[in-house]
Amino acid sequence: MHSIHPTRQKLRVSVTRRLPEPVETRMKELFDVALREDDSKMTREELIAAMQGSDVLVPTVTDHIDASMLAQAGDRLKLIANFGAGVDHIDVTTARQRGILVSNTPGVVTEDTADMTMALILAVTRRIPEGLAEMQAGRWGGWSPTSHLGGRVGGRRLGILGMGRIGQAVARRAAVFGMQVHYHNRRRLRPEVEDELQATYWESLDQMLSRMDVISVNAPHTPSTFHLLNARRLKLLKPTAVVVNTSRGEVIDENALTRMLRAGEIAGAGLDVFEHGHEINPRLRELPNVVLLPHMGSATVEGRAEMGEKVIINIKTFADGHRPPDLVVPSML
Known part of the structure; x- marks a missing residue:
């Protein structure tokens, strides 16, 4: 030719x-x-x-x-x-x-990032890193009925922040795990998409946050989403709630999140992205109930x-x- x-x-x-x-x-x-x-x-x-x-x-x-x-x-x-x-x-x-x-x-990156979101939800709620650290340090003394107790994922309420392609892919996976799917988005999904995903829409982000067991951030970083989860909003979360972020670090006020995790006001977090690139708050790195990954969501x-x-x-x-x-x-x- x-x-x-x-x-x-x-x-x-x-x-x-x-x-x-x-x-x-x-x-x-x-x-x-x-x-x-x-x-x-x-x-x-x-x-x-x-x-x-x-x-x-x-x-x-x-x-x-x-x-x-x-x-x-x-x-x-x-x-x-x-x-x-x-x-x-x-x-x-x-x-x-x-x-x-x-x-x-x-x-x-839709499916890969949604897989990683579920992996982080499971890792935090089932305390996988704590178990891993114990094994690697050779500290495990054998099975016990009361050790390493995490929480069951099925039946928990998942609040998805940002219901684009990735948010919807997370919703599909979460439903299979038996989670109740809720979401907040700039625009409400069409009724038939909402039905297919069995997802409940919240116009008020504040109201959704105060009722969820797990929050998954799947929103892009834009001027309107910068620190969308600021200190005031994070304080609305239940102390048993878990926050997972596989989108952009800037959506969460990382210092406020770190303070609340240290104080036990939030139960745990799974983060694949950080507010200041690869410069991570050292206090965040020390927490046993936090899973940190090096921006691997789409890898x-x-x-x-x-x-x-x-x-x-x-x-x-x-x-x-x-x-x-x-x-x-x-x-x-």
């Missing part, structure tokens, strides 16, 4: 982090691609240089692209094809004003490969002069 545009240059694509090997290899076949040698995070200066010298930038959640960086990007950059679904690290509005399109990879071999495929399709569609299928528009944010 001969190309219809034999003279057309391949797009110059800059990738900011190491991606799975099959994804990098396919990108090399299709584009004039600059890959990373090591998996270190690009500095601000390196990101600006990459934007200035490329038609397409492929960043990840660790690359913060703000208005002043976009102002220095020059005229060559036309597409930011994000490797990941969340785009809260990119100033999408400014990018669009400067004629730069932004695409993401929605839907790919499956299959998920990362699918993410890469979506990025490639977005770039290829753009290269062919069409609208990328996963275009992010400011009204979606």
Whole structure:
């Protein structure tokens, strides 16, 4: 097959982090691609240089692209094809004003993140890390009728904060475990979706929080969700309640959560994301009733490969002069 545009240059694509090997290899076949040698995070200066010298930038959640960086990007950059679904690290509005399109990879992480949400709910309520620590330290003295007592998941009320794709996938899993599903969302789901999920809608987040046994945060980080679970709202929770977050750390006031967990005002927490990236409150790390994971929610071999495929399709569609299928528009944010 001969190309219809034999003279057309391949797009110059800059990738900011190491991606799975099959994804990098396919990108090399299709584009004039600059890959990373090591998996270190690009500095601000390196990101600006990459934007200035490329038609397409492929960043990840660790690359913060703000208005002043976009102002220095020059005229060559036309597409930011994000490797990941969340785009809260990119100033999408400014990018669009400067004629730069932004695409993401929605839907790919849904099932994997929902699996991890259930894993955290089980880990906290059944005290798995405490048991693990005891075994690893060689402290186990044998079975006893009263030791390691956790709580039964079935019959508990789960309050899902954010009922998008991932929230709904969590609801499906939770129902199978016998949990009662409740949710708060910007918009109420259609009646038939609500029926299918057997989910109860709460217009008032405060009212929902005060009645739940488990809270799962599945909302994106936007200006309106920053510290949505602030100190006042966390105080509404029952002292037996558990909080799980697999979305974005900024949705919870981490210091307030830490204080309440230390004081025994909340029974436990399972966190895969943190308010200040990988800088975690050291007092949070010491608590036995808290499960901390290093942002692993979407970390499956299959998920990362699918993410890469979506990025490639977005770039290829753009290269062919069409609208990328996963275009992010400011009204979606």
